[in-house]
Amino acid sequence: MKKYNFGAGPSILPQEVMKATAEACVDFNGIGLSLMEMSHRSKEFQAVIDEAQDLMKELLGVPEGYSVLFLGGGASLEFCMVPYNFLENKAAYVNTGVWATKAVKEAKLFGEVVEVASSKDKNFTYYPKNFEIPQDADYLHVTSNNTIYGTEYLKDFESPIPVICDMSSDILSRPVDVSKYTMIYGGAQKNISMAGVTFVIVKDEALGKVSRAIPTMLDYRTHIKKGSMFNTPPVIPIYSALQTLRWIKAQGGVVEMDRRAQERADLLYAEIDRNKCFKGTAVKEDRSRMNICFIMTDEYKDLEAEFLAFALERGIWGIKGHRDVGGFRASCYNAMPVEGVKALIACMQEFEEKH
Amino acid sequence: MKKYNFGAGPSILPQEVMKATAEACVDFNGIGLSLMEMSHRSKEFQAVIDEAQDLMKELLGVPEGYSVLFLGGGASLEFCMVPYNFLENKAAYVNTGVWATKAVKEAKLFGEVVEVASSKDKNFTYYPKNFEIPQDADYLHVTSNNTIYGTEYLKDFESPIPVICDMSSDILSRPVDVSKYTMIYGGAQKNISMAGVTFVIVKDEALGKVSRAIPTMLDYRTHIKKGSMFNTPPVIPIYSALQTLRWIKAQGGVVEMDRRAQERADLLYAEIDRNKCFKGTAVKEDRSRMNICFIMTDEYKDLEAEFLAFALERGIWGIKGHRDVGGFRASCYNAMPVEGVKALIACMQEFEEKH
Numbered sequence: 001m002k003k004y005n006f007g008a009g010p011s012i013l014p015q016e017v018m019k020a021t022a023e024a025c026v027d028f029n030g031i032g033l034s035l036m037e038m039s040h041r042s043k044e045f046q047a048v049i050d051e052a053q054d055l056m057k058e059l060l061g062v063p064e065g066y067s068v069l070f071l072g073g074g075a076s077l078e079f080c081m082v083p084y085n086f087l088e089n090k091a092a093y094v095n096t097g098v099w100a101t102k103a104v105k106e107a108k109l110f111g112e113v114v115e116v117a118s119s120k121d122k123n124f125t126y127y128p129k130n131f132e133i134p135q136d137a138d139y140l141h142v143t144s145n146n147t148i149y150g151t152e153y154l155k156d157f158e159s160p161i162p163v164i165c166d167m168s169s170d171i172l173s174r175p176v177d178v179s180k181y182t183m184i185y186g187g188a189q190k191n192i193s194m195a196g197v198t199f200v201i202v203k204d205e206a207l208g209k210v211s212r213a214i215p216t217m218l219d220y221r222t223h224i225k226k227g228s229m230f231n232t233p234p235v236i237p238i239y240s241a242l243q244t245l246r247w248i249k250a251q252g253g254v255v256e257m258d259r260r261a262q263e264r265a266d267l268l269y270a271e272i273d274r275n276k277c278f279k280g281t282a283v284k285e286d287r288s289r290m291n292i293c294f295i296m297t298d299e300y301k302d303l304e305a306e307f308l309a310f311a312l313e314r315g316i317w318g319i320k321g322h323r324d325v326g327g328f329r330a331s332c333y334n335a336m337p338v339e340g341v342k343a344l345i346a347c348m349q350e351f352e353e354k355h
Numbered sequence: 356m357k358k359y360n361f362g363a364g365p366s367i368l369p370q371e372v373m374k375a376t377a378e379a380c381v382d383f384n385g386i387g388l389s390l391m392e393m394s395h396r397s398k399e400f401q402a403v404i405d406e407a408q409d410l411m412k413e414l415l416g417v418p419e420g421y422s423v424l425f426l427g428g429g430a431s432l433e434f435c436m437v438p439y440n441f442l443e444n445k446a447a448y449v450n451t452g453v454w455a456t457k458a459v460k461e462a463k464l465f466g467e468v469v470e471v472a473s474s475k476d477k478n479f480t481y482y483p484k485n486f487e488i489p490q491d492a493d494y495l496h497v498t499s500n501n502t503i504y505g506t507e508y509l510k511d512f513e514s515p516i517p518v519i520c521d522m523s524s525d526i527l528s529r530p531v532d533v534s535k536y537t538m539i540y541g542g543a544q545k546n547i548s549m550a551g552v553t554f555v556i557v558k559d560e561a562l563g564k565v566s567r568a569i570p571t572m573l574d575y576r577t578h579i580k581k582g583s584m585f586n587t588p589p590v591i592p593i594y595s596a597l598q599t600l601r602w603i604k605a606q607g608g609v610v611e612m613d614r615r616a617q618e619r620a621d622l623l624y625a626e627i628d629r630n631k632c633f634k635g636t637a638v639k640e641d642r643s644r645m646n647i648c649f650i651m652t653d654e655y656k657d658l659e660a661e662f663l664a665f666a667l668e669r670g671i672w673g674i675k676g677h678r679d680v681g682g683f684r685a686s687c688y689n690a691m692p693v694e695g696v697k698a699l700i701a702c703m704q705e706f707e708e709k710h
Contacts, residue, residue: 003387003388005388005392005393007392007393007394008394009394009587010391010392010393010394010395010587010590011392011394012392013389013391013392017391018380018381018389018391018392019381021380021391022377022378022380022381023377025373025376025377025380026373026374026377032358033358033360033672034368034373036365036368036372036373036376036549036595037360037362037365037366037367037368037373037549038360038362038365039362039363039364039365039366039673040365040550071428072427072428072429072432072551072589073426073427073428073432073572074427074572074586074587075586076571076572076585076586077427077428077572077586079570079571079572080570080571080572080573102571105571106570106571106572109568109570187586187587189587189590193391194391194392194590194591195395195587195588195589195590195591196427196551196552196588196589196590196591196592197551213464215434215435215461215464216431216434216435216457216460216461217428217429217431217432217434217435217461218435230431231429231430231431231432231542232364232365232429232542232544232550233550233551234427234550234551234589234592235365235549235550235551236549236550236551236591236592237551237589237591237592240391317388318394
């Protein structure tokens with residue numbers, strides 16, 4: 001039976017990426033050594049990281065004056081690196097969920113933080129809009145997609161002050177106008193790679209403007225200067241990122257990823273809205289294409305565990321919702337084929353007929 | 356031709372580790388999913404990290420009251436995390452090379468740093484001993500093995516104040532009395548795993564004694580509380596660490612690793628001391644068993660490039676010395692078979708005969 005992995009992250013990657021990574025772990029490009037045991041200073045790995053950086057730039061149309069970094073530590077580490085590098089006096093944060101809340105918490109250690117908007121009042125089921133942004137803040141921090149609650153802001157953020165965006169869970173799923181951001185960052189373990197590498201796209205000239213001393217490893221300038229190799233980078237996670245980036249390019253780039261995301265989301269939300277057993281949790285206009293959250297309708301609410309088991313028997317893997325929302329979450333990252341979504345829909349229909 | 360990888364890191368790992376990692380990247384334990392795409396919250400990965408933590412404790416005899424962590428970011432990140440968590444007023448550092456110097460630099464951002472000893476006067480070719488340790492310092496920071504210079508302190512450090520030791524390049528190569536340390540840490544990419552994971556062994560009760568606010572991700576208590584899973588950990592690097600730990604246990608544990616390290620070092624240093632073309636760089640009593648550094652004798656000093664090429668033709672890979680020392684460095688980590696060292700020795704003898 002074909003398995004479809006709807007897990008929220010670490011999550012589905014193209015089969016080609018898994019296979020190429022496994023091969024590199026045994027013998028890298030036929031040179032008789034595993035990439036696991038090769039120096040990050042070797043010309044072979046230099047070519048890997050160079051190509052990965054170049055492909056990120058190409059796929060996202062990153063303008064001149066920006067650097068692309070691949071770092072360790074996870075997006076959670078960025079939550080403190082962002083204020084370390086950018087917060088001199090005051091920062092503005094939009095609170096759209098657990099991760100945004102964590103980002104706010106770290107920023108408060110470094111200066112004044114204004115929560116300019118929040119959707120906490122309705123358990124983060126919508127994306128706040130039309131809020132005021134203080135002109136004197138150093139930056140506006142936003143989270144484009146909220147993995148737990150299934151909300152997403154599909155347009156680029158417009159702001160009179162520099163925008164820094166956590167795109168952990170929707171990077172490379174659509175075209176982005178990078179020039180509208182001072183920094184974009186995220187964990188790679190959803191749309192790009194296995195867990196263990198963080199991507200950062202940062203505008204070089206925005207750095208170096210805070211007066212505090214920054215520990216070397218937490219200063220983005222350190223990593224820019226050394227091309228992400230100030231210290232030993234996570235070699236295999238970066239190699240697997242390269243494989244995914246090549247795959248995205250071969251499939252037609254972010255335009256094609258965008259089309260597929262829309263196709264998957266249209267199909268699945270239509271079924272959620274039609275099926276008498278299920279209903280969506282996020283407000284329609286802010287529905288995420290990456291993390292599609294739904295629960296049982298009131299009439300069927302006791303059947304949650306049954307549906308999970310029912311789906312698992314049909315190869316639908318990882319759809320249990322986050323405890324903060326309950327129900328189900330079908331994460332549909334770039335590598336999820338439309339067949340996976342169709343299999344889930346068939347399963348939902350079969351379940352409906354059964355009851 | 357059999358290749359022997361003497362690279363300084365990322366470096367040789369047991370073939371079984373490479374193979375098991377590759378298999379997990381395709382299909383983890385036959386469940387039909389790659390470990391690359393599986394949630395770190397799955398019971399399958401929980402079992403992996405639990406076993407890895409337990410094996411670290413078992414192999415090193417870690418006493419009660421210590422935690423073992425697997426983090427991202429690299430040992431270089433620990434250089435600032437150590438003072439963040441432990442430096443209240445003053446810290447003592449022993450400077451034994453480039454990495455120790457980097458650790459000193461980060462600590463200076465957090466308080467007074469006393470460099471209690473340094474071997475910089477002789478390009479770090481020896482390990483300083485019998486230095487005075489200020490009783491009022493919060494901790495003494497040492498580096499047990501210096502990868503670049505090929506020096507190693509093979510005994511446990513005795514100190515009237517808490518000892519924190521960077522064991523990046525000699526962890527698990529010999530028994531250690533962990534109770535003599537407040538913390539031991541290092542990058543895993545030499546004796547434990549692929550690049551991308553850092554190990555930390557820390558005494559729980561030593562934490563929480565500084566008055567500063569610590570960013571969540573830089574606070575060891577965060578990671579202890581969550582069993583290294585506060586955020587998404589580097590899943591595959593941890594899995595490959597588990598494979599190496601299992602391998603070490605199956606081979607006979609650190610006692611056997613110790614015996615092998617001594618055997619390799621005895622053989623290779625004997626040849627370096629005998630062969631008229633080569634000479635060692637570190638003082639004899641402080642010679643590292645992990646990184647064996649040597650240069651051409653004056654008479655043959657123009658033949659360095661020739662020997663490198665000569666060795667490469669015979670399957671000896673990665674012995675070019677670090678630019679700070681020149682010459683050659685044969686890194687002999689746990690996974691280096693004695694046959695590799697014998698092949699290098701044969702190559703050195705053949706080269707001597709040729710000239």
